[in-house]
Amino acid sequence: MSDATPPAPGPDRPREEGLVAGGAHGPGRLRALTAIVLDTLEDAAPARGGPLPAGGPEAVARNTLARFDPVLPEEGIGPESALGDLVRAVAEGAADPADPACVAHLHCPPLAVAVAADLAGAALNPSMDSWDQAPAAGVIEEATTAALARLIHPTALAPDALITSGGTESNLVALLLARERATPGTLRVVTGSNAHHSVHRAAWMLGLPAPVVVACRDGRIDPAALDDALAALAGAPLLVVATAGTTDEGRIDPLPEIARVAERHAARLHVDAAYGGPLLFSERLAPLLAGLEHAASVTFDLHKLGWQPVAAGVLAVADAGMLAPLSLRADYLNADDDTEAGLPDLLGRSIRTTRRPDALKMAVTFRALGRRGLGGLVEHCVRTAQEFGRAVDARPGLRRRPGDIGISTVLFRPAAADALPDEAGDAVVAAVRRTLLAEGRAVLGRALAEDGDGRRRLWLKATLLHPDAATADLLPLLDLVTAAADRAAADHAAAEAPAAEDTDAPLAERLSP
């Protein structure tokens, strides 16, 4: 049996249709189609009328599905209609981080210049796994990763950096490299209770024992607890994973102390600086990352405080030799004789094979803004968070989590929640967030974090990553929260009240919702 019977000869589509984005004619086609995209985006933002659509998950699903059912029809409807319908659906149903009230996550509004650069990458579609798919894109990636490596490890002799799909992949590769240095089955990973879940997930994927979790004080690893944990594991090859910019609170672990403790126990240090890393762009803020130079590897990410469209992850290593375990030979991509003849071997630069040229948008952004420009945007976010924190402090109806603001993350809760027992108060905080989401008025995050009395409580989280938004743009959020909290507390009181009053009602009635 032939495994590829040719289809019966048939008339080809007429060539003049022209389908592809590249070549000499692609840009003309793209001009017409991107115009539809941009017009639709321009219409949809005001139509949405807020940072996200109102109505909650069910309404969003209904409205979205109405625009493209079925997703895979037998006959197509043409590129113009398909683009118009689906771009409208995704835009009207977006949680748009360009809206100052969209502050839940490390989810940045991307810079227009980075998005435009990304379009060039998509149109040319270089794949970063071999020179003959990405001649110039490979050079751009090499120069970009070299610059990042020098930024992150300025005093190392041979630093290097890889492009990744994000902090999760960076942490995974960091643990993989550490695993490969050790005798199989011996590596132990030690991290803080403040670490990102991807550290635990990476250990699981790699077949390593679950990381040993060290206690935190005020959201940061306690070096004494780390010392004890490492002592208890003496003899095993050890990797300490610290965080520079925790997801919940934006806190930076005490890196110099952690580096000293790690060195004392001959442990290698990885720092997850997915959030905090770009502080390095700012001369004024870079000192907050003192100690980072002791890390053998660093997770860095430009789709958070670097304002790139996803994905723009980085893993930096102090020594290029650390990357040797990733080297790989595949005859079709990097045959020995090709490599000897001078064709660069790109395959050992990732755990992925086909890869988009994410370095292009980073390089364009670096050139457009310069280090100083990027540093200025980071400073803007840090300053805005400080000002927003002071605004919270000035509101009688709100309370900020005691202590420092971490990078650009402000935790606060309504006083109405404080007036209730812990569980009920936390429920009010969660309800405020969900109410504002359902009303389409604000996208706030949530975090469990230590309060002044040492108890963990639920907080609303504002992760301020907007490089343009001023503090004044953010203040309406505070009004929204206090109003929603008053309603949630009233709802809570109403829900409690009948339970006390109706104790004589028949059982069935009391159990009904």
Place this chain on the structure above:
Amino acid sequence: MSDATPPAPGPDRPREEGLVAGGAHGPGRLRALTAIVLDTLEDAAPARGGPLPAGGPEAVARNTLARFDPVLPEEGIGPESALGDLVRAVAEGAADPADPACVAHLHCPPLAVAVAADLAGAALNPSMDSWDQAPAAGVIEEATTAALARLIHPTALAPDALITSGGTESNLVALLLARERATPGTLRVVTGSNAHHSVHRAAWMLGLPAPVVVACRDGRIDPAALDDALAALAGAPLLVVATAGTTDEGRIDPLPEIARVAERHAARLHVDAAYGGPLLFSERLAPLLAGLEHAASVTFDLHKLGWQPVAAGVLAVADAGMLAPLSLRADYLNADDDTEAGLPDLLGRSIRTTRRPDALKMAVTFRALGRRGLGGLVEHCVRTAQEFGRAVDARPGLRRRPGDIGISTVLFRPAAADALPDEAGDAVVAAVRRTLLAEGRAVLGRALAEDGDGRRRLWLKATLLHPDAATADLLPLLDLVTAAADRAAADHAAAEAPAAEDTDAPLAERLSP
């Protein structure tokens, strides 16, 4: 010590500059910047003058670096200049798959409609790890993966599919899911010698024993050899990995026979259909994938025969319950009370956390072309390969690998190489490829594959993925190859000749290059 000292207050940049791509004003900014991108792409393709730049790696590196040194300046040069310089660099230095002479790899020219859709995703920047970052984009992903799941497992009761970064991640997750079903440390993976390197890499990453490799006949797994291999591993939980569209030859393993053998040994079946999967879009070609319905999981990829810009990977599973090991709780993304209150939990849909909305461009493409339109493009590529193969057969200076053409991959070599001993002949084949690359005239691939006499020889590989290119557009490749082969053979003869003649020359002279 505060871990986030505020920078000294300073004047913010003027707000009217406007940096971000989203919101109501972003599309206007993007319009200006994407115009620069499209104008530059339009200029650069003719300036390149071929499918890739001439001069080879050193010249490309020199010309590329000249346009953006240093990559991270202290002061920025502005978005317009940065975009102009770097887009010109990446385009003039591209190996553009939109050129019919760029056929080395499973590296497709993306459809303009998919690239335009991707622009909307980048501008809005939804992240697919939580509902409150991607309300509508999550719905679009769910509908798209549901349609793919039904396409791939049409008779399954509860099929499902995940979006991945490509075939490598799909294979990794497939092996991970199989590992998690088994008692820790017991799973054995069995695959063909024709499998993609990512199968081996996945086993390594996951801490599994190296896969057992089964012999192939004519580039396809030999079911009898598979039977023997599985029998030898009796007692262990087993995963068989077959391929539908091998990277080197486009061959499809005999899936019905493999499924029967696997079932007999209670082995689970994964099929890597990264290349061949889209044959399903064509009614005429779908029967080539008979047996796929027996696979518990299937790697599928739309950045090959689906003409998406990277990344557009898929992993389909016959039963949604298989995905349970990926489920994950992270309080900030999918707290229990949020999920109970109806916020969809997206976190267990990937091994990544932050993810780009790759389903959007797939959905737009599906709607634009329909299943029939996509099937027509797949048929076009298959038909073109058959015609190209016949054209090779008609050239006395070329020889096609005996046997069937796999999907859209044609292997051939110059007769000039056949006239030489094996090693020298293979060297001529490799030299032809490198010469055409260095001259900027053609991007051909290479593959080691069995010849008619059973010996493995090196072949030139043409992977025909261009949905618009006609066979006539490809024929100039054959002239380029025969001419380059004649030169390479002459060079080889010249290099051999002096060694015989100069045996009396002084030693130093003979050793000089």
